[in-house]
Amino acid sequence: MSDDPLHAILDRPNSYIGRSVPRPNARRLLQGRGNYVDDLTLPRMLHAVFVRSPYAHARIRSIDRTEAAAAPGVVAVVTGAELATYCTPWVGVLSHLEGLKSQPQYAIAVDKACWQGEAVAAVVAASRAEAEDAAERVAIEWEELPPVTDMEAALAAATPVIHDDLGDNLAWQRRFEAGDVDRAMADAAAVAEEVFHFGRHTGVTLEPRAILASYEPAEARLTVYHSCQAPHMMQNLFAKHLDLEEHNVRVICRDVGGSFGIKVHTYADEMATCALSVMLRRPVKFIADRVESFLTDIHARDHRVKARLGIAADGRILALEIDDLTGIGPYSVYPRTSGIEANQIVNLTGAPYTCPNYRAATKVVFQTKTPMCQYRAVGHPIAVTVTEALLEAAAAAIDMDPVAVRRLNLIADDAYPCQATTGLRFEKLSHHRALERLLQMMDYEGLRREQAELRQRGIYRGIGLATFVEITNPSAMFYGVGGARISAQDGCTMRLDARGSVICLTGVTEQGQGAEAVIAQVAATAVGVPIDKVRVITGDTDVTPYGGGTWASRAAGIGGEAAVQAGKALRANILEVAGIVLQAAPASLDIRAGRVVDAADGNDRIGLDEIGRIAYFRADTLPKDFQSELVATRHYVPKQYPFAFTNGVQASWLEVDPETGVVTLLKHWAVEDCGTVINPQLVDEQMRGGIVQGIGAALFEHCVYSPEGQLLNASMADYLVPMAAEMPDIEVAHVESPTGDSELGAKGAGEAGTAGAPAAVLNAINDALRPLGAKIHTQPATPERILTALGKI
């Protein structure tokens, strides 16, 4: 590392980078001393409960609130039209998704409800129980309208248009073409062709969405305690739509009980809660219950993809073609839009491989179901599953081993930097090294032998692989360029306190993934103090530097680099004071373990507590022409590449019972290259948690709708999530290719598990089923679907 001046931070003495430091903020959570939004109570606080549409599509004829308003404890019963005078509607479009359209969405529906669960009135009362009682007494006269549930039929002439103003139910479409796909397919020795169905599912954060808004009318100030991932983004949106000064809106994110992309969007009921606080001039709390979570948290992944892959006799991929269709509910979600997942599928399908001939089309349509938007690994699970399933099917068709076909087609490790067929720029990936490491970890050859032996005894086990790339550390090319006020840059302010400790404020946020620990490790390393002398402060727009928050696997890479630069600047400022005190050149000094030392030999000179004492309390002893600055702020945004792509590969080993259709997961392996690994344990756990969310999509999770647009399994008893007993042990290893876009070299790691796991599991199922002549390309791969594939039901 020492011969790499670009990544000089990795050479600091007593470095915490690369060490599995336990998270400082975890002890509190282990003792039940967390600070989640619902744990907070403010004086004169009220509780909001929403009356929600029981229909997927219905016009509101009248709302009679006489009885509800008279119920015990009720302060207000508010309709959409009334609230619209406090909160303007929004439209979820971005200019770089050309042609994307959507309808204005109100905090509370005004004329009609467009999905089952959309709020149509709010009841505010002294207690939640009283508000719930009164909500049942709001009498609404409905006119049922025809639901639009089947995305395949959304554009048909006979299907009603959901929003008349838009003319049709098409939100967005995109086409991409490179090379000569038709000719390459004609030249192929085999073409694997399948129709994939990906079930709509959702995030199921254990802490539901939660918000407590407190309006102070005397100063026109709104303080919002919010379970959210992007406080500055929300500050902007609350100010804009409630007509407040942005500097008068403060968003505070304390502990967040899971987010995964669920808590980074504008939710109508959360906007409404803020508007109700402004209207009533009192604090108002809204905590979604579990039914509301299923009906109103964003859903994701409702895609149908027709796809084919042409392969040459020698195993080279010749061409790839996808036709994607997705239904996003009645609105494109604000401000990130609901076009990004489809866009990612077009961009990422086939991305690990050399494939010059590629054609892709996607259509994004409106439906009267819960809105869909970005959830962990946005688009990746679909692009990876389509690519990897077709590749293994094509390899089987020419009788080639799935490993051999990957070795042949994966972009060579020495080919970087390079550009994918879709135009994505890859700085440095390590597909081959990662694959070889994975094969070694899992003993691929041994596993194949075991599989063959067991098949003789009627036991059907499968091995599935999945290679992938993942988008991390996004620049302004992701959202900012399209007009969204979502910060791609992030900042860090570091201050030496009077006792020699470091206070570190960062714009990235903590939702349990360990962002605060990682920032503390970087800060301690960059300044040169023990990590227990660092306190990290996140999640408060009044306090932290302006930043994007934590999403798109950006906290460690972008927030971490801002911390590197702020820490170095603070060290320089400290050494300036030390140089004066010690009568030495600042460049001859360093800070190690919280003390100023001679850089050359590490000889101890003076403690940081003494520097703090002199600078803050005895400035009279410093020269008159010198002013100490024991604080530094630095910002960072990726500049050389629009995204820091990571890569990885996963493998699944499982058994399918052909009599019951039940899949038993036996083991899962993953190798990931996220550049510099700041905290190996935290990266491993991001991988494991992400993999299990991907397994959920592959085997269990599905928002099941009736033809009328009723969500049939909106409870945790009916919507299956991965539980401990069904999950396998997961082995994780790393290859490190640091990005040259930052001194730290870290890329993101939060979504890679979810990106690759569904494909690995599906490939393993199909590997197990292959000798039985069956295959499945629908997720979740439930026992019923597997038995159907086997022709048994």
Next chain:
Amino acid sequence: MHGGGDMEAEVEISAIVNGSSVRARVPVRQSLVDFLREGLELTGSHVGCEHGVCGACTVRLEGEIVRGCLILAAQIDGQSVETIEGASESGELAELQTAFHERNALQCGYCTPGVLLTAAALLRDNPAPTRGEIRAYLSGNYCRCTGYHAIVDAIETVAKARSGGASR
């Protein structure tokens, strides 16, 4: 009004919560977890699903783990309840908490109080569980963040340390 239709009905209860005696008037329909959180400000027990599936509200009633959302506050009259706050203060969970911390067997922390109380019950009933037994015992505790592997590791570490075996 009287009988089941009275939303306002309240009942007097007297119980021991985390070792202290508590007297309170509670709505007859109030769940134990809501009483603990709202009535006693013991917010370490969390509400996740409100119908007994997720395990986030796990507390002890007369020493046995129960779902705080499936027990009514009125039912604890004359009984003892222990929450994550009490079990932490007594030091009884310290080994598990240290193991969870070192192994990063928690992320957002929302499920963690319930998982810890469940893990303690497992190790009381079965001091040397296999990984499979740990997974089976935890099958009523939903964790969205960790994928469970680290939780299983942490509990296994404590079991091995207590039995004097090599733990890591």
